[in-house]
Amino acid sequence: MPSAWLLALALTAGVVAGPAATPAAEPMCRNGFVLVQDKTLLRFDENAHGYAKLGDLPRPVNALGYYSDLGYAISGGQTVTVDAAGRLTPVGPAVVPGAYAGAVAGSDWLLLDGPTLVDVQLPTLQVVRRVQLTEQVDLGDWAVNPLDGALYGLAVSPTRLVRVDPASGRVATTSLPNVEGVAFGAVSISAFGVLLALENSSGRIYRIPLTDPSRATFIEAGVTAYHADAAACPVRWDYGTSENGDAPRNTVTTLGVLSIGAAVGPDDGVTTPAIAAEATSWQITVAVRNTTPEPALLAGWLGNARATAEVPPGAESAVLSWPSISVPRTARALRLLLRLYAGSPAVVAPTGSASGGEVEEYAVAVRWPQPAPYIPPSPSPPAARPSPSTVVSSVPPPSPSPVALAAARRPPPPPAPRRKLPLTLTFFAGLLVPAITLAARIRR
Known part of the structure; x- marks a missing residue:
């Protein structure tokens, strides 16, 4: 068993290492839409301000939708997947052979078949429901609005915005007098609820805010096409x-x-x-x-x-x-x-x-500003004493200025003790006084 130091050295040098991780494949698109211009696969940004070519298709496709980093479409009587290079892979018979309009919501591939909405589950291609529309509409393509879940497309002669409720099949239309065109074959809706529609003959891409369709504008994309289709990409x-x-x-x-x-x-x-x-x-x-x-x-x-x-x-x-x-x-x-x-x-x-x-x-x-540190004052240096070799000046140092002191109050002195005679004198006086008194009496 190698020592910890040798193991660390080997790991640092890359000697002991697992298999290198394979980088994940780049998805076909994010935040925008893929568009088929006849047999060319293009990727647009989310505002249709620019695009890049992904690859060439062997034949045109219809009802394009995007699921699990692949396009699903109808082509040549088959259901096919489309990869980022434009390769088509058959995965089954065409679920709705004549479908032109298609869009994906989650794992539901929603196809327009005349007056009927057909819901196909991906990737199994099982038809899970059919919804009859309240009126038949002729749409070259439709797309799911991520903000309300409804399907939108453009009808022509005159140009109208068509809204389809995928749950009930109810159809509603709004006139678009400022949007001109004869065919809108590729439709996508951004994460912000803006419908982007290619007018095939002019190459214009119309930007229609679904909250206010009257504010529609267009971009001269220059992408003219006889056959066109589009699918929205997942949002990142x-x-x-x-x-x-x-x-x-x-x-x-x-x-x-x-x-x-x-x-x-x-x-x-x-x-x-x-x-x-x-x-x-x-x-x-x-x-x-x-x-x-x-x-x-x-x-x-x-x-x-x-x-x-x-x-x-x-x-x-x-x-x-x-x-x-x-x-x-x-x-x-x-x-x-x-x-x-x-x-x-x-x-x-x-x-x-x-x-x-x-x-x-x-x-x-x-x-925040730091407070100034406290630095104590330096002590005064002691007075230098003259060394024996030092010559002492004869000039006396200046005397300090007198400082008045408060007079101290002293207590009064105790009374002086009375002086007493010595004991011998006291005794002598005691004898002398009676003797003098007696002599005085005799004289009388």
């Missing part, structure tokens, strides 16, 4: 934390890199931030990455105070400045929330959902 979020339960979250940018620090994930945009307790303003440099073609916005909240800075394409850092702040007198740390947004967001807030970028949070240490 980057989360922050919040004490009020409404944690900030941003969708992760997947075409290019838009991150705080080197990459989305670890909080690596700032290193050990600190602030002086007496500070009235504050500034911090944040590491960022923006390899997308569009400018981004960095916002920071120090406590409740907000600061913002633009992050142009290619930027590696951004400076946030707070010209006026006040540090609470009892604070030991302040919360710093950083949010990087794609584009120019309509709402910049420390809570809720946002498109693109990343969320990071830090505790900013408050540096």
Whole structure:
């Protein structure tokens, strides 16, 4: 059995090691949608601002949906899966041979078959229910709105927004006079409830907010197609934390890199931030990455105070400045929330959902001033005594100034004792007095 030191050395050198972990395969897409342009498979970002080619398909596909990192579609009388390279793999007969509109909700592949909604369970391809629609609609594609669970698509002549309740089959339509087109074969809906629809002949992608369809706009994507289809990708979020339960979250940018620090994930945009307790303003440099073609916005909240800075394409850092702040007198740390947004967001807030970028949070240490240490006074050095070789000056030192002293009160002296005669004199006097008295009597 090797010693602990040898084992540690072997582990450090990589001699004793398990099999290397195989990195997980990159999913076909996140936060956006895949689109079939005839026989070309494209991946768009969630706002349809850009796309990248994934691969070429051997033949067109219809009713495309996305499940477990694969596309499911109808092609050539078969149900097929589509991988990120565009390869088609047959997995069974076509469940609904003539289906054009398809979307996936969870593990339910929802297909439109004339006046009927067909619910197919994935990956088993079992039909679990059929729902009759309240009216027949002609749609080139439909998609699931993640905010209300309903299916939406665009009908033409005139252009109308069609909503289908997948539970009841109820159909509702809304006129779209500002949306022009003759065929909308590819439809997707973002995590924020915005319908993205390709108009095949013009190559425009319309952006229609489902909460207010009258605000529809379009992007000249230049993706014209005779045959088109689309499927929404799963949503990947980057989360922050919040004490009020409404944690900030941003969708992760997947075409290019838009991150705080080197990459989305670890909080690596700032290193050990600190602030002086007496500070009235504050500034911090944040590491960022923006390899997308569009400018981004960095916002920071120090406590409740907000600061913002633009992050142009290619930027590696951004400076946030707070010209006026006040540090609470009892604070030991302040919360710093950083949010990087794609584009120019309509709402910049420390809570809720946002498109693109990343969320990071830090505790900013408050540096309080240290009290001045007490230094006792140095004692006076003792007076130097003259050595025998020292010449003593004849000039007397100056006498100290007299200090008046309070007169001391003394008690009065005790009375002096009376002086007494010696004993012999006393005895002699005692004899003399009677003798004198007797002599005086005889004379008489």
